[in-house]
Amino acid sequence: MNNKIKDVKTLVKTKFVGLYDVEYKNKQNEDRHWMVASRKSEDELKEVYLEGKEDKIDAVVIAAFHESENKLVLIKQFRVPINNYIYELPAGLVDNDESMESTVARELKEETGLELVRINDVKSRQKVYLSPGMTDESVAFVYCTCEGELSNEFLEDDEDIESMLISKEQAKEILKSDEIIDIKSYLILQMFASMGEELFN
Numbered sequence: 001m002n003n004k005i006k007d008v009k010t011l012v013k014t015k016f017v018g019l020y021d022v023e024y025k026n027k028q029n030e031d032r033h034w035m036v037a038s039r040k041s042e043d044e045l046k047e048v049y050l051e052g053k054e055d056k057i058d059a060v061v062i063a064a065f066h067e068s069e070n071k072l073v074l075i076k077q078f079r080v081p082i083n084n085y086i087y088e089l090p091a092g093l094v095d096n097d098e099s100m101e102s103t104v105a106r107e108l109k110e111e112t113g114l115e116l117v118r119i120n121d122v123k124s125r126q127k128v129y130l131s132p133g134m135t136d137e138s139v140a141f142v143y144c145t146c147e148g149e150l151s152n153e154f155l156e157d158d159e160d161i162e163s164m165l166i167s168k169e170q171a172k173e174i175l176k177s178d179e180i181i182d183i184k185s186y187l188i189l190q191m192f193a194s195m196g197e198e199l200f201n
Helices: 042-051 102-113 169-176 184-201
Strands: 005-013 017-027 031-038 059-066 071-079 086-087 091-093 113-123 138-147 160-164
Touching: 017 042, 017 071, 031 160, 042 160, 059 184, 071 102, 071 184, 086 102, 086 184, 091 102, 102 160, 113 184, 138 184, 160 169
Parallel strands: 059 138
Antiparallel strands: 005 017, 017 031, 059 071, 059 091, 071 086, 071 160, 113 138
């Protein structure tokens, strides 16, 4: 595929995310502009868009199974953009050149207090994009097992998270409810409600 992007300019840049004006040509060879939210700097985006540099995975999404309780790990987190709490899976950004296992262990501990036992599968060694009409953010979807007691003592100041262990029957009830559910956790809840612990084998 010929690269259709011509230029990238910063509109807003904050610590964790930037908003960029991306100039590109559409299929009619007409110049157009698209606003893109990205965790990368302008220079990093230009390397990816204009020079073909490989785009690294930004974050991990963690589908964790608590071994002794035989339950799925789920969180309920306050999210400013929707001004509400939403069911999610534990997740977090990859720090610099941190390994996948280190990122999973760190984020699982921080958001739930649980300890990583093992990574069972990384469903996407390649990247999975969350909302490509708006952002280039990509994740690796990691299936793992964990142990320990739930705790909120490791949360960052801006994190408002309730962690929980969900049985197969509870997963079915959440899916039937009017609760707000993130799409990633919705899909995992559907599979867990159907397959139970076999999902993690």
